[in-house]
Structure formats: C-alpha cells, structure tokens
Amino acid sequence: EKVMTQSPLILSVSPGEGATLSCRASHTIGNNLAWYQQKPGQAPRLLIYDASTRVTSIPTRFSGSGSGTEFTLTISSLQSEDFAVYYCQQYNKWPPGGTFGQGTKVELK
C-alpha cells in the first residue's frame, strides 16, 4: 500500500509571505504526483500534476517540484484566496488508483 505523508498538517502564514508544503511517498513514484486545493464547502481544485506541471488557469505563484519520494508545493506571496487545505495525490500505475495525503491546512497567521 502506498502511503502519502504531508507536512506540516497546519501552516500559519501571513498574507504576502511564502509557504512550502511537503509530501512524502512511502515508495518511489517517479513524478506521478498531483496537488489539489480545497476551500471550505467546495470541491477540490487541481493545481499541479506530474509533480511540476501547473494547470493553465492556476496562478504562477503556485509551483511544484520533486521526484521519487519527496515533493514540494511552493506558494510565493500568499494571497487571501490561498488560505485552504492542500492535498497531494500519487497516481502510479500499481496499485491502480490515486492515494491522497492527509492534507495541509494553510491558515492565516
């Protein structure tokens, strides 16, 4: 079973500051990693896939990096609309499916 571990679970940040979120896979997954943002009462929104490919509509302040087992989502200069929960998801082919991490809540400091 592939396990995804995110850290920290809660990140307190002031508007305008940067934030670095981490995601660790229990087994190597190449670059098969996605990041999602979820705001209260809303469905998740895809931000990044293939570890570093940003979805067209996502602002450039969001960037992803990493490969193998260690991955990072970086948000430069947080805006008020960025306070949310962020999930990583691995999607290697076996076992089939996409395992999510437990989420990192980015909150206002």
Next chain:
Amino acid sequence: VELVESGGALVQPGRSLRLSCAASGFNFNVFGMHWVRQSPGKGLEWVAGINWKNDTLDYADSVKGRFTISRDNTKNSLFLEMNSLRPEDTALYYCGKDIAATVTTYVIDHWGLGTLVTVSS
C-alpha cells in the same frame, strides 16, 4: 465541463444505494471517470475509477467487492452502485473527470459538487 452528482441519502447499514453523475461540456466518451469520497471533516479518498472504454474498473480496497462503478456513454452518465453499506462509508461522494483522454491517469481535473451519503441506523 459540468458534473452533477445525485442519489445520496440516509440509509441503514447493510442496505444499498446507487449514485449517479451527469456529465456535460466535454466528450464524455473518451475520458476515464472516478468517484472520490470525503468523510465529514476528513481528507479525500479515491474510491473507484473506470476507463473510457468501460472495460477496466479499479477500486479502493475499502470498497472492493461491495461497490461497482459503471458508465453509460450514450447518456453521458457515471454510476456507483453501493451494496452492504457500512457507517464508515458515510461521506460526500464526488464524481471526477480524468485529465487525459483515452488513458486513465487518476488525475482529476474537474469535480462535481458531491452528493452526501449517510449510513446510520
């Protein structure tokens, strides 16, 4: 792209329920589709996926043997048949579209708003 789930309800443990997802705004026939659930106040759990050709079905271990995913490409619809429901199946169930055409990646680029399933006596 629009995905609209329906069918969620309050059901007793051991009973069955069928969820539906109506898709529009894209060529449904060439994209894999998924169900993802979220228990109240908890994280996301991928539940099941089906490829565009309707011949490859994948399930999370937690639902294997109890849930069945299916699709009707003539009606742009996705379904989840849930049997032997347990209290731990209580969650908001999201329908999701795979990001890639004709190959299942498990990356979900569009999500519905979800339908709530509550399993309780």
